[in-house]
Amino acid sequence: MYKKLFIPGPTHVVDEILEATAMPMIGHRSTDYADLQAAVVPKLQKLLCTEQRVFLSTSSSTGMMEGALRNCVHKRVLMTDCGAFSKRWAEIAEANGKEVETIKVDMGQAITPEMVDERLAQGGFDAVCITHNETSTGVLNPLKEIAEVVKQYPSVLLVVDAVSSLAGAETRMDDWGLDVVLAGTQKCLALPPGLCVVGVSQAAMDRSAEVKNKGYYFDFWVFEKYAQKDQTPATPVVSLINALNVQMDRMLAEGLENRFARHSKMAAFVQGWAKKHFALYGDPAYLSPTVTNVHNTRGISVPDLNQELAKRGAMISNGYGALKGTCFRIAHMGDLQMKDLYWLTGQIEEILGL
């Protein structure tokens, strides 16, 4: 049976977008494709609030996380570990032979500008990586304020995993001074998985020009060479790019401000519901607008709840990693609406007899 996804990726995809993926295939070196890429990139620039380059990477977000590190880091990188996805940054850097230093906070806590400033002051870093919205804990890091601090270190690039925030929370690449901003399509963009969009600043391009052993698939300059012709280096996931173009029109018609407000409103509702029946996990000052991590104070069985929800056509997420069982997560991102959350919480109340 079809289940509406209230999990933090992949998220619910509306019919119009599913239909847009079912296009007749076009050649990726044809003018039809070049026209498509030329149409979608400026819309993505609007979303990222940038006039700089935006590339289309046929990969998961993790692929481009690796790519960003290989383009931006000669030797040493500062990591900001506040949960499973920010921890992944460090794992990738180490697997690529980079030197890693990590600021680590307890799960549920946010990274603050002061912490970043203190470490960067030691010197010797090529870049700092931040996970804008830590999906495993439901915490939104204060990216704008962190970026202000990083700006004071001109040789340090700011590399941002915006996977579960882009299109759900404001992300102003140029105004805030972000160097790399990447996001897969299966979260707030509300498309099927398989494509990652990435904004790249001139400073990141300049760095990439100097870095050795970047590999080929994610090399920003190889992307740039093909982007000049409105193409990608290798065969891209054409059907998803077509759907992305349709989705960007829907998104810009909704209005980015309205879209972010809708996410905040859904978050406030789910947070209120969680506080009434359970408790919230994490620092209340930094709660995510796209996913709520509910502290399972009643000790309910999350798999059992999901099994009952499945019969009614919905799915939520267990806590991530160490938080499995002690928390469960309700995503409110992408194309979900208030009425979906009213319905979902009503179903949960009925199942649990709340």
Ligand SMILES: *Cc1c(COP(=O)(O)O)cnc(C)c1O
């Ligand atoms: C989902 C997610 C990822 C991983 O994305 P993939 O597309 O599966 O590689 C990385 N970071 C964050 C914050 C996420 O939410």
